[in-house]
Amino acid sequence: MIRLIFEQISIWAIPVLLVGIPFIGLLRKVKVYDVFIDGAKEGFQVAVNIIPFLVGILVAIGMFRGSGAMDLLTNALRPVMAAINFPPELFPLAVFRSLTGSGSLALTTDLVKTHGPDSLFGRMAATMYGSSETTFYVLAVYFGAISVKKTRHAVPAALIGDIVAAIATVAVCAWMF
Amino acid sequence: MLNYIWFGLMAIALVVAAFNGTADAVTKGAIDSAKTAVEITLGLIGIMTLWLGIMRVAEAAGLVDLLGRMLRPIMRWLFPDVPDGHPANGAMVMSVAANMLGLNNAATPLSIKAMEELQSLNPVKETATNAMVTFMALNTSGVQLIPATMIGVLVAAGSRNPTAIIASTLVATAIGTAAAVAAAKLLERFYPKPEAALEAPASSEVSQ
Numbered sequence: 001m002i003r004l005i006f007e008q009i010s011i012w013a014i015p016v017l018l019v020g021i022p023f024i025g026l027l028r029k030v031k032v033y034d035v036f037i038d039g040a041k042e043g044f045q046v047a048v049n050i051i052p053f054l055v056g057i058l059v060a061i062g063m064f065r066g067s068g069a070m071d072l073l074t075n076a077l078r079p080v081m082a083a084i085n086f087p088p089e090l091f092p093l094a095v096f097r098s099l100t101g102s103g104s105l106a107l108t109t110d111l112v113k114t115h116g117p118d119s120l121f122g123r124m125a126a127t128m129y130g131s132s133e134t135t136f137y138v139l140a141v142y143f144g145a146i147s148v149k150k151t152r153h154a155v156p157a158a159l160i161g162d163i164v165a166a167i168a169t170v171a172v173c174a175w176m177f
Numbered sequence: 178m179l180n181y182i183w184f185g186l187m188a189i190a191l192v193v194a195a196f197n198g199t200a201d202a203v204t205k206g207a208i209d210s211a212k213t214a215v216e217i218t219l220g221l222i223g224i225m226t227l228w229l230g231i232m233r234v235a236e237a238a239g240l241v242d243l244l245g246r247m248l249r250p251i252m253r254w255l256f257p258d259v260p261d262g263h264p265a266n267g268a269m270v271m272s273v274a275a276n277m278l279g280l281n282n283a284a285t286p287l288s289i290k291a292m293e294e295l296q297s298l299n300p301v302k303e304t305a306t307n308a309m310v311t312f313m314a315l316n317t318s319g320v321q322l323i324p325a326t327m328i329g330v331l332v333a334a335g336s337r338n339p340t341a342i343i344a345s346t347l348v349a350t351a352i353g354t355a356a357a358v359a360a361a362k363l364l365e366r367f368y369p370k371p372e373a374a375l376e377a378p379a380s381s382e383v384s385q
Contacts, residue, residue, distance in 0.1 A: 148305050
């Protein structure tokens, strides 16, 4: 029931907003088309501003993945993961999640297929993917759009959130399923 | 921080490639990723133009301001440096709402709009403000009410109960978000604010 409501909201939200916002604008005597064009003009420039930031981050991550450094990292941290009862099968996903959206999606799909969609690991993988975002992509896009280069505590704060979310995923799934 | 992570990822790749003999794959990773980055950005142009236009209409109609005012208590606690009634409040609410609903197409442009509003309060344009980092922490932890992509993956794999993960995802994401925001709030004390951050927003408000 709740799921159905949310699904309907997701389906209708964009068309309703696209019509509803100018409608309220008209009621308030806003010259909606003129104002729209005025704001929309910035779109191209903002997108172009992001390019150098995104190329920088994605290239570094692409090189790291390509070299096989990911496997080394996973193997090296395996004993640590075992010590805190973090399933080693899910560890690569926990690391990938913050780095690459397409990579972590592929990894999750693979885990779900290998262990089965209704297995504990399958659900843990799905929960891990769904409970977080591709941190470095968000970082590059958000700060790139406004050309902020000194990000201060953004990376540590976001990574702490990612680590906590990964641990919470394992704990919550072990408890629920 | 980003300087070291950026260089570190590439340097490690080179060293590992030397041992594994994966230099080709590193080259391919670099070239493909550069191409992907530009493709992603080009894909954003249309949707970004659309939402920035619609957001300007929402602003002119007073909707952004209204949204910001409705959630004033939470916003004031999360973003104490953002003055009441500043359009950044409404823009941030819109962006978080779009993320929660999983409206990925709208979420990115709305978030960027919010970052631009926050940038207008920033005295040192190159350096992130506390509000920017808190806002980013809120969004990188990815609060989403329905993990639609994952339900799709489970369905495709033949799950008998694909929606079982909704509850676990909600709990995990809530914990992660709380941790990210708490970390942003705690860590901000150890990183000096952009200079004159306390004076500049107030005086620029007056001059407007």
